Amino acid sequence: MKIATLLAVSALVTLIISAPNFIESNESWPEYNGDGARSHYSALTQINAQNVSQLKVAWTYASGGADTVFHRTQMQCNPIIVDGILYGVSANTQVFALDAANGNPIWKSKITETEGTTSRGVTYWREGQEKTIFIGAGKWLYAFDALRGKPVATFGQNGRINLKEGLERPGADEYVSANTPNVIYKNLLIVGVRVSESETALLGDIRAYDVRTGKKVWAFHTIPQMGEVGANTWPANSRQNIGGANAWAGMAIDRERGIVYAPTGSAAFDFFGGNRKGDNLFANCLLALDAKTGKRIWHYQLVRHDIWDRDPPAPPNLLTVTHKDLDGRPRKVDAVAQITKQGYIFVFDRVTGKPLFPIEDRKFTYDGVIGEYPAASQPIPVKPTYFSRQSFTEKDLNSFVADRDSLVSLIRKARTGSAYIPIGKETTIFFPGTDGGGQWGGAAADPEGILYVPSKEIPVYTSLVAKKQETRSRFVTGAQLYKQNCAACHGEDRRGNHDGSYPSLVNINKRLTADAVDKLIPKGRAMMPPMTHLSTAERKAIVDFVFQKESDTQVISSKSGALPYQHTGYNRWYDRNGYPISQPPWGTLTATDLNTGERLWQVPLGEYPELTAKGVPITGTDNYGGPLVTASGLLFIAATRDEKLRVFDKKTGNLLWQTQLPAAGYASPSTYSIAGKQYVVIACGGGKLKTKSGDKYVVFALP
Secondary structure: OOHHHHHHHHHHHHHHHHOOOOOOOOOOEOOHHHOOOOOOEEOOOOOOOOOHHHOEEEEEEEOOOOOOOOOOOOOOOOOEEEOOEEEEEOOOOOEEEEEOOOOOEEEEOOOOOOOOOOOOOOEEEEEOOEEEEEEEEOOEEEEEEOOOOOEOOOOEOOOEEEOOOOOOOOOOOOOEEOOOOOEEEOOEEEEOOEEOOOOOOOEOOEEEEEOOOOOEEEEEOOOOOOOOOOHHHOOOOHHHHOEEOOOOOOOEEEOOOOEEEEEOOOEEOOOOOOOOOOOOOOOOEEEEEEOOOOOEEEEEEOOOOOOOOOOOOOOOEEEEEEEEOOOOOEEEEEEEEEEOOOOOEEEEEOOOOOEOOOEEEEEOOOOOOOOOOOOOEEEEEOOOOOOOOOOOOHHHEOOOOOOHHHHHHHHHHOEOOOOOOOOOOOOEEEOOEOOEOOOOOOOEEOOOOEEEEEEEOOOEEEOEEEOOHHHHOOEEOHHHHHHHHOHHHHOOOOOOOOOOOOOOOOOHHHOOOHHHHHHHOOOOEOOEOOOOOOOHHHHHHHHHHHOOOOOOOOEEOOOOOOOOEEEOOOEEOEOOOOOEOEOOOOEEEEEEEOOOOEEEEEEEOOOOHHHHHOOOOOOOOOEOOOOEEEOOOEEEEOOEOOOEEEEEEOOOOOEEEEEEOOOOOOOOOEEEEEOOEEEEEEEEEEOOOOOOEEEEEEEEEOO
16 A cells, blocks of 8 residues: 555544544435435435436445356445445455545455355444444354454454354254344344244344443344243244244334334245244234333234245335324324335334234135145235235236247146245246345335335246155265255256356356365355255265266265255246246336325336347346435436446436446445535445456445
């Protein structure tokens, strides 16, 4: 680094150390998605509709760690900006701090145990001169001095705590990670985690830790203990036999009231619940908890006895809306809105949990497989208007789909046409797909009560197959182990899935050695969680099968599956030309007025340039990442597979400006101001949807 740069950075750090307590301002972006309300909103107005077309790249930062050979790394980070310092996460899960005015490096971590984590960002805490950055990587939650990047020695064991402790249960695997930034309330760090989605998943408790010591202060049991509220919605001793129900998507907080809002995931296994008969509280809930104690204030279960992987995908949005009281007079209501994978928006009074729009309890009478007990009814919001279409049949095939006749034949034999059809032995079609509808990037909310939601509408199909008796015996082969542990993602034919989220393993010997794959299995990478439950012999048997070595050697199974079924994969449905089979739009951006529940506008998000060139109207694309909304009437969003950053007019949905990025921005942008100059930053990590991986953070500003 040049001497002038070192001096500038040193001066910046000295200034911050001597500065008074940090006061939140519109010029910073101090939390994940902007604030505790997870609003994705900024009051900055320098960049507006009249000058947005003049945006130029102000600076870029190569964070390092990108896989530029196989393109399997991602960056989903929404960077934060505090006191003129930008904090982000690299493609290989290293925290870094930069001078936010010019991108000059200040510090970078050296985390070695990342274990498959794709981080969505960091959490910042400050009291007086103490300033700490927290990040989850693998099973560890780390604390770093925010100014110098040194581990906070007083936090846990030399600056980290083990998140697996307290989540163990008999027969569970090892996988746990806090890859979404946590919530700060006073001197508490409130943590939700990601666990595996298999029958061996750990428990999903929500926990709070002291920010200085790492000592656990409280825990909320998302799968209740015997005698606790909700325990009667599970079989006896469920905490010993079932995992999941974890708060993986992130949380919002009302600090004035001391309430944290946590959406919870599905109980594991995702697609069969015969071992967990009942509604399964507090899985698939929006929980309102006392941030100080962890006590439940209210909850609403969005899906009962989830066997569809329909857990809420993103943090809720806290906002204020105008609704009429019993006398018909308008009144302001502090609300919490939760988007879903199904394309619904649930809106509640933030304090009481009362729905602000009607929710119908609708009966669904579809049969499940033998041993399954689907819920008799599910809550369906009448309003707000859905942001995704709700059914898929042969009539919904796109006009230029390849192999139409064979697709029609397959669809006619499938279970489709409605939400909440239990997966059967026949093909079952999800629409929207298993990952949305709404996805982890979440929605933006402005002070006018408008919600802006990116979404996707691509069908997914799967089925349940019975586990063969021998797979539950003491001895198993590599083929059987692969089918049990890997086929749901990589396919029984080892060809991966169509959008590249799970790569093909055919001819893997041309990309990796057998030894490299053997070492990868217990560590995980990208979408692949660590498979620490497999023994050395089981790993070798899987590797031999994947590399098509001539071996029928049986090994002793360390764990025999308790459930009678497994699913056949998250199969996003594309035709042989690589396009979704459904009628476009395949990706959308929707504005909904939560004061009235009515849709204001919806536009396609993203395009396939080759289709547009042929005269096909813009189709939208699969997308991952959230929006940024500003007081000047702009909405910034990347998210799409065509590797662009776009700016829309938030009132009309009209496209105002777009630019090409060095790699796809599967992340949410942030904005901030330094010395009166407004900047917008996006992490360009790519690596999904068959797009190249990157490591750059790109920052835009007016000339």
